[in-house]
Amino acid sequence: MSDPNYEKKSSNWPDPQAPPPFSENQPFESEADPLAPPGQPPPAPGYGSAPSMPPLYQAYYGPPDSGGYQGSDQTPQAIFIVPPQPTNEPDHLGYSIFTTLCCCLPLGIAALIFSIKTRDANLAGNGTVARQHSRTAQLLSHLAVGAGLTFICLYIILTVIMFKARSYELQNP
Numbered sequence: 001m002s003d004p005n006y007e008k009k010s011s012n013w014p015d016p017q018a019p020p021p022f023s024e025n026q027p028f029e030s031e032a033d034p035l036a037p038p039g040q041p042p043p044a045p046g047y048g049s050a051p052s053m054p055p056l057y058q059a060y061y062g063p064p065d066s067g068g069y070q071g072s073d074q075t076p077q078a079i080f081i082v083p084p085q086p087t088n089e090p091d092h093l094g095y096s097i098f099t100t101l102c103c104c105l106p107l108g109i110a111a112l113i114f115s116i117k118t119r120d121a122n123l124a125g126n127g128t129v130a131r132q133h134s135r136t137a138q139l140l141s142h143l144a145v146g147a148g149l150t151f152i153c154l155y156i157i158l159t160v161i162m163f164k165a166r167s168y169e170l171q172n173p
Contacts, residue, residue: 084125089134091118095141103148111140 096115100108114137121130 089130099144107144
């Protein structure tokens with residue numbers, strides 16, 4: 001115990017002169033999957049992956065001397081899609097806006113909605129629906145004008161009656 005180089009280690013620290021736990025001459029091996037546990041072979045091809053499927057539809061033209069399609073003398077037909085032609089039903093939009101602002105608000109709003117539906121049906125090329133909505137918008141606009149004129153006439157009549165009654169009271173106390 002009197003040896004100066006002798007020291008008792010009290011902890012579990014590795015010896016500084018001990019060689020590292022790996023060999024420095026051995027190159028680093030990179031694995032395909034770094035998360036796979038070491039020592040296991042890589043998975044077999046096709047295991048765990050989606051199987052490759054052939055395309056669903058494959059064109060078969062037959063032998064080159066058969067002339068194209070096998071068993072048929074017809075060529076493929078062309079399909080043309082024609083967009084619908086817009087119709088020209090009147091939408092009465094201006095009339096509906098006028099009746100909404102000046103005559104009767106609820107009926108004017110309904111007429112405005114039907115005139116917008118008329119415009120949409122015109123653009124879609126649906127003449128029957130456009131005609132129905134156009135007639136409904138015109139009818140509602142006419143009803144709004146009639147209701148507005150009726151309210152204005154009643155207001156004028158009631159105002160005149162009230163004015164005459166008031167002037168009669170003032171003249172005959």
